[in-house]
Amino acid sequence: MRLHGDVSDDEEEGAVMDPALLSSSSPPAGAAAAAASRLVVGYALTKKKVKSFLQPKLLLLARKKGISFIPIDETRPLSEQGPFDIILHKKTSKEWQRFLEDYHEVHPEVTVLDPPNAIEHLNNRQSMLEEVADLNLSSFYEEVCTPRQLVIMKDPSSIPTAVAMAGLTLPLVAKPLVVDGTSKSHELSLAYDEASLPMLDPPLVLQEFVNHGGILFKVYIIGEAIQVVRRFSLPDVNTYDLLNNVGIYRLPRVSCAAASADHADLDPRIAELPPRPLLEKLGRELRGRLGLRLFNIDMIRELGANDRYYIIDINYFPAEGKINVSSRHISARVGQFNIVQVGVSSPLPKVGLAGG
Ligand SMILES: O=P(O)(O)O[C@@H]1[C@@H](OP(=O)(O)O)[C@H](OP(=O)(O)O)[C@H](O)[C@H](OP(=O)(O)O)[C@H]1OP(=O)(O)O
Ligand SMILES: Nc1ncnc2c1ncn2[C@@H]1O[C@H](COP(=O)(O)OP(=O)(O)O)[C@@H](O)[C@H]1O
Ligand SMILES: [Mg+2]
Ligand SMILES: [Mg+2]
Structure with a gap:
């Protein structure tokens, strides 16, 4: 799919909302737009996703390229809708899976992004990281792995023993x-x-916590295109924290905050992006192994081990709208993250985010 490449190549600052573009969310106008398009993308996405993904800027660029977006009515057979060139979705229910399979039998020419069973593989934090263990990156100096982890299905009382036995x-x-x-x-x-x-x-x-200097790399894979951005992450945990903190602390959703760390004043050893050839190889390998073309990897670099990277999360069809976040948001966001203690009753010092 070339949509993303189109957007970043032709990036236009300050694109304004064009009411005609909103035709993508109304079927009749959408059908008219589709008639004039060279490429029709049918989408089955949540309202939240439509809002974050189909932004005016994207729709404007898409229209210039002759691409239109048409919402799919999930209550009606797909064959009565369209015709589509591409179907974009983030759904994995058995019913939807059958719907897509039936449609694909009649319309093998339509590209479905992506297979529901491959998407489902990322809906579980154990299976999502399985392919990372098998990566073939032997020609690289850098190492890419996952933190050691353990799955607990039930019985919270058994956790301490399970953790001790696994040596976490x-x-x-x-x-x-x-x-x-x-x-x-x-x-x-x-x-x-x-x-x-x-x-x-x-x-x-x-999962074992890995100190990483408070910076996370979000690596977006969109077909063959790769884009990486820095985000603020959790602060490192030092020996003092370990000796003085007890309990369970709820973590803030740092990675999804609008603040990009791309223009912040950071230690260059922490800010340095992972090498491009490594990311390209990683993207290719994971695309093949996962059978997906639209996903992102959350990656951290171990503090003090500049050549060891950990993949901690993989998300299907992530929030691409946030790839190019303006630096003006940063000062408002940095330093507002706190880790809130939830597991013990006596108050403990809060741990602030690095850079805050
Ligand atoms: O909703 P947003 O903008 O926070 O985007 C979410 C992503 O946030 P981020 O890219 O980190 O900023 C988020 O990424 P993280 O898991 O936070 O790394 C997911 O991709 C999430 O999808 P889902 O809830 O797992 O299905 C994404 O949710 P949807 O875009 O699918 O609604
Ligand atoms: N093993 C880890 N070591 C250090 N920080 C981590 C680790 N796992 C997660 N984090 C931090 O927590 C954030 C959220 O974790 P993540 O696995 O990406 O879940 P989510 O799917 O909710 O984004 C990450 O962006 C990172 O800041
Ligand atoms: Mg994440
Ligand atoms: Mg995630």
Whole structure:
């Protein structure tokens, strides 16, 4: 799909809302627009996603390129709609899967982005990282791995023993096992001590926390195009924090905040982007292994180990609208993140975000 390349190549600052462009959200006008288009993209997305993805700027560029976006009515057979050249979606239900398969049998020429079963693979924080272990990056100096992790399905009381048996080192990041687009599936917490682990709420993944200088790299893979941006992340945990903090701390959603770290005044060793050839190889390998063309990788670089990267999260059809975030947002956002303690009753010092 060449849409993304089109957008970043022809980036136009200050594109204004053109009412005609909103035709993409109304079927009759959309059908008229489609008639004049060279490429018709049918989409089945949540309202939230439509709002964040189909922004006026994208629609303006798409229209210039002869591309139109038509909403799919999921209550009607696909064959009665369109015709589409591409179907864009982020749905994995069995019913929708059958719908798409039936449609594809009749219209094999239509590109479906992407196969629902491949998308589903990313809806579980254990399976999403499985392919990273098999990556063939032997020709690179850098190492790319995942933090050591453990899946807990039930019985919170068994967590301390399971953690000890797996040899995981505290602190641990606890992440809901399933990622289903709800805000709950992004409610993460940090566990500092073993005794507090039974307070966690399975099913979840427990992942070793990796110090990374408070900066995260969001690597966007859109077909063959790759784009990387820096985001502010969680602060490092030092020995003092480990000795003085107990309990479970709810983590803020730092990565989804609008603040890009691309123009902030950072230590160059922390700010340095991962090498381009590494990202290109990573993108190619993961695209093939995951069978997906539209996703992003959240990557961190271990503090003090400049050649070791960890992939901590992979998201299908992420918020591409945030790739080019203006630097003017930064000063308003930096420093507003706090880690809020939820697991013990006595108040403990809050841990601020690096750079804040
Ligand atoms: O809604 P947003 O703008 O916070 O975007 C979410 C992404 O935030 P980010 O790219 O980090 O800023 C978010 O990325 P993270 O998981 O926060 O790294 C997901 O891609 C999320 O999709 P889902 O809820 O997992 O289905 C994305 O949600 P949708 O765009 O699918 O609604
Ligand atoms: N193992 C880890 N070590 C250090 N920080 C982490 C780790 N896992 C997650 N984080 C931090 O928590 C944030 C959210 O975690 P992530 O796995 O990306 O979940 P989500 O799907 O909700 O974005 C990351 O952007 C990063 O700042
Ligand atoms: Mg993430
Ligand atoms: Mg995610």
